[in-house]
Amino acid sequence: MKILVAVKRVIDYNVKVRVKADQSDVDLSNVKMALNPFCEIAVEEAVRLKEKGTAEEIVVVSIGPKACQEQIRTALALGADRGIHVETDTMPDSLGAAKLLSKVVAEEQPQLVILGKQAIDSDNNQTGQMLAALTDMPQGTFASEVKINDGKVQVTREVDGGLQTVELTLPAVVTTDLRLNEPRYASLPNIMKAKRKPLDVKTPADLGVELAAKVALLKVEPPAERSAGVKVADVAELVEKLKNEAKVL
Amino acid sequence: MSILVIAEHDNKTLNPATLKTLTAAQAMGDDVHVLVAGEGCGAVAEAAAQAAGVQKVFCADHAAYAHQLAENISALVVSLAEGYSHIVAPATTTGKNFMPRVAVLLDVAQISDIISVEAPDTFRRPIYAGNAIATVQCQQAVKVITVRATAFDAVAADGGQGLVTSLDAVFESDKVRFVGEQVAASERPDLAAARVVISGGRGMQNGENFALLEKVADKLGAAIGASRAAVDAGFVPNDMQVGQTGKIVAPELYIAVGISGAIQHLAGMKDSKVIVAINKDEEAPIFQVADYGLVADLFEVLPQLESALS
Numbered sequence: 402m403k404i405l406v407a408v409k410r411v412i413d414y415n416v417k418v419r420v421k422a423d424q425s426d427v428d429l430s431n432v433k434m435a436l437n438p439f440c441e442i443a444v445e446e447a448v449r450l451k452e453k454g455t456a457e458e459i460v461v462v463s464i465g466p467k468a469c470q471e472q473i474r475t476a477l478a479l480g481a482d483r484g485i486h487v488e489t490d491t492m493p494d495s496l497g498a499a500k501l502l503s504k505v506v507a508e509e510q511p512q513l514v515i516l517g518k519q520a521i522d523s524d525n526n527q528t529g530q531m532l533a534a535l536t537d538m539p540q541g542t543f544a545s546e547v548k549i550n551d552g553k554v555q556v557t558r559e560v561d562g563g564l565q566t567v568e569l570t571l572p573a574v575v576t577t578d579l580r581l582n583e584p585r586y587a588s589l590p591n592i593m594k595a596k597r598k599p600l601d602v603k604t605p606a607d608l609g610v611e612l613a614a615k616v617a618l619l620k621v622e623p624p625a626e627r628s629a630g631v632k633v634a635d636v637a638e639l640v641e642k643l644k645n646e647a648k649v650l
Numbered sequence: 651m652s653i654l655v656i657a658e659h660d661n662k663t664l665n666p667a668t669l670k671t672l673t674a675a676q677a678m679g680d681d682v683h684v685l686v687a688g689e690g691c692g693a694v695a696e697a698a699a700q701a702a703g704v705q706k707v708f709c710a711d712h713a714a715y716a717h718q719l720a721e722n723i724s725a726l727v728v729s730l731a732e733g734y735s736h737i738v739a740p741a742t743t744t745g746k747n748f749m750p751r752v753a754v755l756l757d758v759a760q761i762s763d764i765i766s767v768e769a770p771d772t773f774r775r776p777i778y779a780g781n782a783i784a785t786v787q788c789q790q791a792v793k794v795i796t797v798r799a800t801a802f803d804a805v806a807a808d809g810g811q812g813l814v815t816s817l818d819a820v821f822e823s824d825k826v827r828f829v830g831e832q833v834a835a836s837e838r839p840d841l842a843a844a845r846v847v848i849s850g851g852r853g854m855q856n857g858e859n860f861a862l863l864e865k866v867a868d869k870l871g872a873a874i875g876a877s878r879a880a881v882d883a884g885f886v887p888n889d890m891q892v893g894q895t896g897k898i899v900a901p902e903l904y905i906a907v908g909i910s911g912a913i914q915h916l917a918g919m920k921d922s923k924v925i926v927a928i929n930k931d932e933e934a935p936i937f938q939v940a941d942y943g944l945v946a947d948l949f950e951v952l953p954q955l956e957s958a959l960s
């Protein structure tokens with residue numbers, strides 16, 4: 402079967418973001434960018450399904466400015482077979498991304514689409530669910546285990562109360578949670594090989610989608626700073642302070 | 651303006667996150683309705699009707715809604731959507747699962763995890779693991795929103811006189827089937843709503859050592875949480891993870907034990923009223939947000955803390 406994996410280019414998770422002085426947005430100039438960690442897990446899962454013989458082809462798609470091709474190459478180095486870049490000047494919101502992805506799904510007809518559960522920049526956690534609704538595919542979000550059998554996929558989901566397992570008829574959408582797998586590192590030979598793998602570039606117009614931001618960003622501010630408090634010498638002092646100063650005991 | 655709130659519940663009781671979401675909803679408009687979709691959930695609908703300020707409750711009681719499958723719940727919500735200016739749910743794993751579907755089926759964007767209502771069309775929400783707070787304005791005819799419950803007080807659980815109406819509509823996808831669940835049974839308070847939370851990290855070394863935290867938690871009536879590292883290592887189950895991509899907590903007292911304080915962890919707890927950190931590394935970033943820091947070996951101080959609280 403064919404698997405489509407959607408990957409987003411985001412700020413590296415180790416970077417501490419700063420807000421621009423004019424409060425118009427966060428400052429992303431000269432910061433390290435990377436594959437969204439949940440998307441890395443999505444690519445890894447697809448590659449494992451291919452290694453097991455369940456999948457034959459892995460197509461990876463990323464939407465956004467030209468630089469997204471770096472993340473597509475990373476995914477190709479990790480084991481995806483070919484890439485699709487949907488080029489837009491600015492990153493679309495989750496609704497826009499889902500609409501574009503639904504058109505890619507219509508063209509590629511994958512049996513399984515894997516996305517991250519959440520992009521660590523917008524922290525939206527929306528695109529996979531939106532894509533599933535648009536394509537009328539069932540969804541297994543926040544997956545910690547994925548098992549494919551007989552035209553169905555069983556997804557174990559990390560939910561607030563513990564774990565929930567659902568069975569979906571393929572084609573289906575899965576979004577990844579942290580425990581699904583531990584992504585590998587790309588080897589140097591695979592990084593070299595990835596440079597020669599096919600990468601198609603399309604525009605939203607090619608896919609027949611007109612993007613429109615439906616939510617306006619008025620302002621971006623730093624969060625209220627928490628200042629460091631005091632160090633206590635021992636447990637006795639800690640308990641005394643919690644009782645008499647903080648009054649939480 | 652009419653606001654539709656989708657209740658979070660387990661078919662038996664109304665989750666407190668719903669009462670907090672109602673506070674956010676009432677800041678958007680006065681005419682607040684609640685949808686309770688589940689199976690055998692009549693008592694939940696009654697409870698919702700008594701919540702302060704609720705005008706109307708829809709109760710959809712059917713096996714199709716028993717497990718909150720997103721395909722079914724979102725179709726039901728969309729069938730009710732007409733006439734509402736806002737559709738709102740708590741940002742729990744359930745709300746996060748079906749609300750984006752509601753939005754896209756209505757062809758609107760969804761706003762995740764709001765922490766304040768500035769105006770009926772303007773909201774604040776954290777982005778980048780809480781390292782920035784965005785103010786967003788949404789002029790769509792219907793606004794589809796999930797609410798970070800910890801950022802709002804609860805409305806009173808009684809005093810309301812909502813009218814309960816049953817819904818017969820059944821939306822049931824044949825492409826998804828509930829197989830089973832593993833629900834963490836615990837006598838302890840719910841992590842997301844507890845007054846005190848004590849969390850352990852990689853420094854706990856293994857799952858057995860969490861017994862040290864449990865003994866302290868018993869004295870404090872606390873819920874127990876964990877860092878991602880502790881969950882990934884298999885010390886404790888996933889539903890205990892606090893952080894950017896786990897649970898958000900904001901208790902009166904948060905005690906972090908053997909947790910370094912990575913931004914992804916801080917994102918889930920730094921709005922706690924009082925933070926205590928116990929860590930043997932005095933350079934650990936957790937101390938930068940802690941009101942009270944104790945530089946010590948957790949294996950020495952946890953038993954001491956237990957007896958000091960006796």
Ligand SMILES: Cc1cc2nc3c(=O)[nH]c(=O)nc-3n(C[C@H](O)[C@H](O)[C@H](O)COP(=O)(O)OP(=O)(O)OC[C@H]3O[C@@H](n4cnc5c(N)ncnc54)[C@H](O)[C@@H]3O)c2cc1C
Nearest residue numbers: 851852853877878879893894895896908909910915930948
């Ligand atoms: C996409 C993504 C999402 C993430 N989401 C989350 C999330 O939701 N929640 C989360 O928590 N993390 C999350 N993380 C992980 C996060 O970046 C950190 O790796 C994690 O929080 C570290 O956990 P820790 O503090 O327990 O472990 P460590 O960083 O290893 O810290 C262990 C601490 O224990 C102390 N210690 C060790 N032994 C003792 C002792 N005997 N006594 C006292 N102190 C001791 C050490 O000094 C150290 O400070 C995420 C990461 C990514 C990339």
Ligand SMILES: Nc1ncnc2c1ncn2[C@@H]1O[C@H](COP(=O)(O)O)[C@@H](O)[C@H]1O
Nearest residue numbers: 407408464516517519520525526527528
């Ligand atoms: N611009 C994009 N390009 C490709 N995939 C995306 C894009 N935006 C979101 N996604 C996918 O949707 C997931 C969830 O993102 P979000 O819903 O925006 O938090 C990501 O992990 C990606 O798999």
